[in-house]
Amino acid sequence: MSQQNASHGSDRIIGVLLLSLSVAYGFEARSLEADFLADPLGPKAFPLLLAAALGIFSLYLILRPDPDPKWPPRNVLLGQGLMLLSFVVYSYALAPLGFLLSTTLEMGALSRLFGASWGRGLLAGALLAGALYVIFVFGLGIPLPLGRWWPR
C-alpha cells in the first residue's frame, strides 16, 4: 500500500521544534520570581503547566506523526517568498514613501504574483490606493501617512 510508504518527516520536525519551544518556555518560566506573593501560585505556575502540556503533546506528535502534507512546488514557494519579502518592504516603506505610493507599488507587485501584468496591477493599485485613501482619511477620519516626499 502506498500509504505505508508515506513519509512523516514534517510532523516530526514540527514536533521537535515544539518540544524545544516548550523547554525554552519552561526554563524562562522557572526563572520568573515575584517580589511579593499575592497568591499561592505566583507568576510561574500557569506557564509551567503550559510548558508541560506542550512538551507532552509534542512528544506524542513525534511518536505518532501524521503523513506529510503536500508542500507546494518550488515555483509557488518562490512566489510566496517574494510575497513575504514584499510585505516586509511594504511595512518599512509605508511611513517614508507614504500610503499612496507604497500601496500602489505593493498592489502592483502582488497582482503580478497573481498573474496580472505590471501595467494592469499598477493601475489597479493606484486606483485602489486612491479610493482607500479617500475612504479612510476623508470618510472615516483615520489618518494615513503621505510620505516624506509629499510637498506640504
Place this chain on the structure above:
Amino acid sequence: MDVFTSLLHGFQVALTPLNLSLAFAGTFLGTLIGALPGIGPVNGVAILIPIAYALKLPPESALILLAGVYYGAEYGGRIASILLNVPGDAGAVITTLDGYPMAQKGNAGEALALSAISSFIGGTLAVIGLTLFAPYLAEWAIKFGPAEYFALMVFAFSTLASLAGKNPVKALIASVFGLMLATVGIDPGSGVPRFTFGEMKLYDGVDFLVVAIGLFAISEVLTLLEHSYSGSAAQMKVRTTLVSFKTFMYSLWSILRSALIGFFIGVLPGAGASIASAVAYTTEKRLVDREGTFGTGDPRGVAAPEAANNAASGGAMVPMLTLGVPGSGTTAVLLGALMMFNVTPGPLIFEQRPEIVWGLIASMYIGNVMLLVLNLPLVGLFARILTVPRWLLVPSIAALSFIGVYAVNNSAFDLLFMTGIGIVGYLMRKAGFPLAPVILGLVLGRLMEVNLRRALSISGGDWTILYASPLSKALWILAIVSLLFPWLMGLFASRKGGRGSGER
C-alpha cells in the same frame, strides 16, 4: 427585569441612526465577504476591527457592525455554493451538494431564493432562542466560582480540540500555543514582566488584532497563491429570484428542524456552522429522503444546511455573551474585539452593560430582515462580484489587512509581527493544525490563569478545589469525554471493520 422590557431597551439602542446604518453596513459587507470564496467571516471581522476601533465607535455599535459581518457571511456563503459549486465559506460547503445541481437544472434563482428564506428563518429563530435562553444562562452562570470557570474553559478547549480538524492533539497544541501567547506581557497578579525579552512593546502583551489578522488573513493570502486556479467558472444565468409557495411549503419542516439542530449545535462550544449544516443535512436525508433525490438538486437539501448554518451563528453568540467563553474562531475574534473596547463578556454583562447585549440582540432581528432584502432582490449584484478576478481581489485583502493594523498603532513593528504570525498560520494550515484554538487561547488565556490563581488562593494552594463542586466535576468529566470521543469512535470503528486500516 423581564426579557420583553430588556429587548425593548435593546431596540432603542439598535434603532438609532448610527446603529441602524452600522447594522446595514455589517450585513452588507458580511454577505459580500461570505459570497467571495477565500475570505470567510473570520477574516472579514478581523479586518474590520481596526476600522471600528479607529473610528472610536462605542462598544455596542462596534459589536453591531462586527456581528453583522459574522451572521451576514452565513447568508452570502451560499451564493458561490449554488452558482459556482465552490463554497463561499466553510459553513456553505454542504449547500453545494444540492444547490449546484439545482442551478444546473436551470433553477438557480429558485435555489437562491429558497436558501435566502431558509437563512432568514434559521437566523431569526436563533435570535429568538438567544433572547429567551441567554438571560437564564447568564443568571445561572453568575453562581460560577473561579474553579467552575477554569473547568468550563478546559471544557471549551477540549470540545474544540475534538471537533476542529482531524487530529485532536494538533488542536490541543494550537490551544496551548494560543495560551502561551496570552502569557506574554506584565503578569496581572504580580506585576512581573513575562516572556517580553526586554522589548517594551511586548509589556502590554501580544496585540490580539495583529495576531488575528496575521493568523487568518495573511495566511489565507499565502494559501490563495498556491491555488491560483484558472479564472472563475462560467457564470450561471439567474433569471428570477423567486421560489414557488409549493416548494417553500415542501421544505418548511426541513427548515424548522434544521434551524433547531443548528441553534443547539451552535451553542455547544467548539461546534459551529460547518458542523451544524452537515448534521442537519444528514438528519434530513435520513428523515425525508425517501426517493433518494438528495444530492441531485432537492430543494430540501438546499434549505436544510442554510437554515442550520445561520441558526448556528446565532447559537454561537449564546456562550460568547453569557459565559464569556466563545465556541468558534469567529466568536473568539468577536470576544477579543469586545475586550479591546474594555468590555468583558460574561454573566455580569447582562446587568452591567445591558445596552451592549440587548442592543446587539435587537440589531440581529433587524439585521436578519435587512439580509433577507439584500439577498432576495439584490442577489444578482453579489453574484456579479464573484467575477472579480483573483489578481485584484487577493492583493486588496492584503492591502486592507495592512492598513487596518497600521491605522491602530502606526507601527512597522506590528506589520512585521503580523507577517511573522501569517507565516506561522500558513504552516499550521498546511500541517493540519486548526487556527481557531490559537485565537481562543489568546483571548481566554488571561482569564483562565486569573481564575486558576483565584481558585487556588481560596483553597490556600489545594489543587483539589478545581474539581470540588458537583458542577466543576461534571465539566471535567464532559471535557474528558469529549476529548476521548473521536478516539473511542475510532476504536469502535476499527474493531468493527477489522484491523487492516490500523497503522503499520
